[in-house]
Amino acid sequence: MIEIYLLEHLTAFRQYGTLSEAAKHLHISQPALSRSMQKLEEVLDVKLFERSKNRIGLSAAGLLAADLAGRILQSEEEMITAVRNYDRSLHTISVGYCAPGPMMAFSPQITSRYSGMMISSEMDEEEALVHGLISRKYQMIILSYRPQQENFLSIPCGTESLFLSVIPAHPAAVYEKTGVSFHDMNGETFLMAADVGIWEKIKAEKMPDSRLIRQKDLDLLKEVVNSSSLAAFATDISLRLNGPDYRAGRIMIPFTDPEATVHYYCVCLKENEDRLNDWFSFLRNQIPQ
Amino acid sequence: MIEIYLLEHLTAFRQYGTLSEAAKHLHISQPALSRSMQKLEEVLDVKLFERSKNRIGLSAAGLLAADLAGRILQSEEEMITAVRNYDRSLHTISVGYCAPGPMMAFSPQITSRYSGMMISSEMDEEEALVHGLISRKYQMIILSYRPQQENFLSIPCGTESLFLSVIPAHPAAVYEKTGVSFHDMNGETFLMAADVGIWEKIKAEKMPDSRLIRQKDLDLLKEVVNSSSLAAFATDISLRLNGPDYRAGRIMIPFTDPEATVHYYCVCLKENEDRLNDWFSFLRNQIPQ
DNA sequence: ATCACTTACGGGTGACGTAAAAATC
């Protein structure tokens, strides 16, 4: 059998054209590479190179060999990542979220429910979440719609509603306490978090003229909001999670548009149904359909 | 990267179940194999084995790894044979024949025409010849019919006609000098060569009741024929190649059935047309269409 | 006691780097 390092040397030589150049990139000496090529020819018992005194190049057979070697190397890389990913998937549950609200709400609960496991949480675009679920990057994803794929299992897992958060002196707090529309507030300047997932699109569509002042650090955002007269956002989830003093001194006014309430769905592959059954039945009890 | 020998050790362990047994078949010591498995785990950084003090078995991840390793090893084997075969095909021309006549006639001519090359000649069933041409086992084949494949190039390369060879006292020599039919001779006992390729079928179909006495060694056959009163076969090709004294003292009577004359076609893949052009144009001149 | 695996230790193969030579540009 031919050892892998010889195949690596061969493909590097094909890639870089000369032994010297290839040796540099392989971090070995040039004579070492020369010997590798000789050994390869010896083991295969095939002339892989056209040699002149000062020059070496691949023969037709060598070109074929380098080609096939490349494929084998790729198979090996794939094997390594496949085994690592598989092993990881046995010990960790990767959850992809489309918005920060459910991530903050669910991730501690999932963590405590699967105490032996590593739980990793991540936010991404919904399209990427679906692909990630299929490619087993995620074992579970939270979407703002119910996907239709045959091999997906999905159940509703709650809603999140958006509120306007303003100081009592703000016109909206004075005149429209029962509700505002996105149209009303379009053009207003908002303080808001940097990473809001699915809400991003809603802002862009419904309040295209608003200026948004971003703050990544949520604790810092809270301070800035409390010491400012600018408008901000809140949701029922963020209010519930952060306790009553979260936006003390501010008035919360619900947005009245239907888009201001998002319905979330928890989705996994049917093949993982057993592993995640604990969590799904918890959701089923928590949020009756 | 993971060296091949580690993958071989892993697959051997899966195959034989215990380290001791696998080590035997690998012709290495059992501790060496134990270390290989440890190294594999270390490099992959994945628990591949379930270990008790006295027992070792593959984990789920290990099973996956062994599976993928097996595929990689197979790819490598395929690479080695592919490169060797390709190299061989650059230096040798393998010709497959459906009958001994054209083989004896052509193979010396091909050999002298491609002096630098190794020429290998072989007889086989026509179906096998076609498959062998496609799989590049043969670069050229001689068939008794013109194949219709798109990527084949074929030209007529002569005919071969069967003769009855009998002593002058034989009834056929006395009464039917101008020609005999297979039907006439069905039931006759013949001396003949062991390996006659395409002629085999014709005998089986047209003279099913004849007894055939086989002789592999052709020189010996010639002697036996010349000292016997039994009927034998000859063809125009064998007569031409062996010279006038070949069947001295015997009468040659042509078979009159149409099946007694075979039309041969020389066939190659179109992709090899250039390499074989010399030979094909020789045939075109020799045997005008 | 035997079997199966791991750890410990010493040895030899071979892959590597450095140095030098030959050839080409």
Added chain:
DNA sequence: GATTTTTACGTCACCCGTAAGTGAT
């Protein structure tokens, strides 16, 4: 003279086998 390849030589890594130890049947 600079670049590229090959050969020569010494070194070191590492893979192996033997031997010894541990635990299970």
